[in-house]
Amino acid sequence: MRICAILSHPYGLRAPFWCAVLAGLLLAPGALALEPEAELRETREAIQDLERTQEERYAALQELEALLADAARGTEDSRRELRELAQERSRQEAVVADQEARVEEAREHLETERRAAARLVRDQWQRERHVGRLNGQGGGDRHHVAFAVRIREAREQALESLRDRIEGLEAEREALARERAVLAEQEEQARAAVADLEREEARQRQAMAELEAAIEDEALELERLQRNAETLEAVIEEVEARSAARAEAPGDSAPAQPDVAFAELQGELPRPADGRVIRSFNDSRGSRLRSRWRGTVLEVENGAAVRAVHYGQVVYADWMQGYGFLVIVDHGERYLTLYSNVEEILVAEGATVGAGEQLAVAGAGSEAIAPGLYFEIRHNGGPLNPEGWWPSQ
Template identity: 25%
Template sequence: MIKKLVTKKKLAAFAAALLLLPCLFAFAEDDDLQSQLSDVQSQMERQQQKKGEAEATIGNVFERLRVIQQNLDTAMKEYKDITAQIAETEKKIGAAQAKLDEAQKRLQAREGILSKRMRDIYMHGQLNYLDVVIGAKDFNDFANRVELLRRIIAADMDLISSIKEERAQIAEAKAVLEEEHSRQAELQAQSAAKKDEIAARKAEQQALLEKAQNDKATAEAALRELEASSNAIAAMLRQRAADRAAASGGGGSYQAVSGSGVFMWPVSGPITSPFGYREHPIFGRQILHSGIDIGVDEGTPVAAADSGVVVEADWLGGYGNAVIIDHGNGLSTVYGHNSSLTVSAGQSVSKGQIIAYSGSTGNSTGPHVHFEVRSGGEPVDPMGYL
């Protein structure tokens, strides 16, 4: 009887175990799923963090370039100011040296005369002024001898006085010269420091462009900015066309523009990149090059292709420092990548007027002028208008 009871208990325990087994498996499965979910969430968090870091690194490429360019422009201006001061210092050094040389030449001549005078006195003995006066034959001879003595004494005193004066002038010229040399050395040290700063800024600029070239995400972001800049220009010009239409209908205000329609070259130089689709030199993708690139040295004066009104003169994203001119009749021109601008928005300009100086600001791999012609806000081949 006891044996049967034990057997029944074992069977009951086994049955209970069988009943609990799915629950145990379920618990095990839940733990595994929970672990997998935690792993996935951790990976998602890591990826999100990486994305955030990448976006922070990418940032606004052309905004960062604009800041770099501003710092570079400031350093260049300070370097030019220092260079001008060095040139002015060199002029002062030259003038001081010329004055010193002249004074030394005069001193040498006067010291020569004084040496001869002293030699004559040594060879012939000291002139006894009393003997000269007493030896006069009559009053006229006496007066003549007194006047002669007066002149000799005055000449000797003038000679000695002029020698003292020349020596003082030489000492002063030497002091000025020494001061200007010290100033020049200080300015040259400042100039070297500014050169280093300019080189560092350019290296920073180049590094950012190289990152855009090598980092696909950065390149895509920069490319979108470049396209946005081009679209913004088109929108700006379309708005002017709308303002023009409103003004002609009696509503709104619009600054009338009437260009000749025949464009001159903004600068003289070879076309380094024509209008049309090309592989972008930085982003490595086929995109529309909306103008022509004209190769010139940095600082070359950029002229307005025709008379008109300046629509914009500012930093325009990938275009860097740019000028947009409305020439009327739906035609406008764009001048990009300048180092500096000489006009402002709303200003009327004449054909051939200097509006900027060439450079390599914005999305640029070297100094040149990016020149666009737009009809109705859309880019067209400039060669059909030049």
């Protein structure tokens, strides 16, 4: 029993396995013939081998999670690039449509001016044909000369306007051609971004599958969950320390607060997304694991909007090991909400968000992170049951 206690892992997971190995060593043929010093040395070497193997396996798991994080960030970058390209393409299409409308309008004006110029030329020709007859009408000669001058001036003005419109039309056509060239280039960039996205998604799926296969080991998975929880606790402590420092800083103006404080919303707080609860607060994470959910998991459609449940400031917006893409919002008075296992983050750290503002896009469920959208409420660093904050069904 003393040896088993010495072999016990800090989380109490590997002692049975090590005791079995040690028992095998002690009960093997010839084991009783070992000298006490040799027995102790062999036992220590066995312990060291087991420790080394477990550490190597955990190091490999850490490397795999780092690969998953890189792949996920690459996927998010590709999605962001696609979204920006789509927005720019929409803007360019609006510009092209506006230019085409202006070109069509210019074409109509040009046709009108051409008809007017043709009429002026025809009228001039007709008047010059009958100049002799008009000259025989007494004082009509002076009148005809003055009238002919006015017609000639009007024709020249019409032709000058026609030339200007032709030049303007050509300029519009050139601008339209440039915009269409930009649009074609953006289409090519979008195709490349889609290809990058598909490659990154394939890498992410492979890394996730390898991670889920690795965490089938109960001891390794529990150690991973506990270390992930420690990482989150450290981030929350840092967030709260920064928030307290800002509140105490002289002359530091805090952002405007909503009319209703977060603490007053218990029983009325909206959900971050529509979906049924598939993992409740304090549920066991697995039948064999002594680890529980510190929040609630919602079954949310992939791609659905994830929204802030109340006014606050984004204090974390990045990938976190064990949680996937994670957004933390500080609502003041040491209340935090956490939204994790999202596919894409749409807000930046430091941004102020209002109640109902979209923070992220929901992602697909996974065994390695969560089977759906994971949501936590924290107060004074400790987790609260989100279902107690939502309106009763």
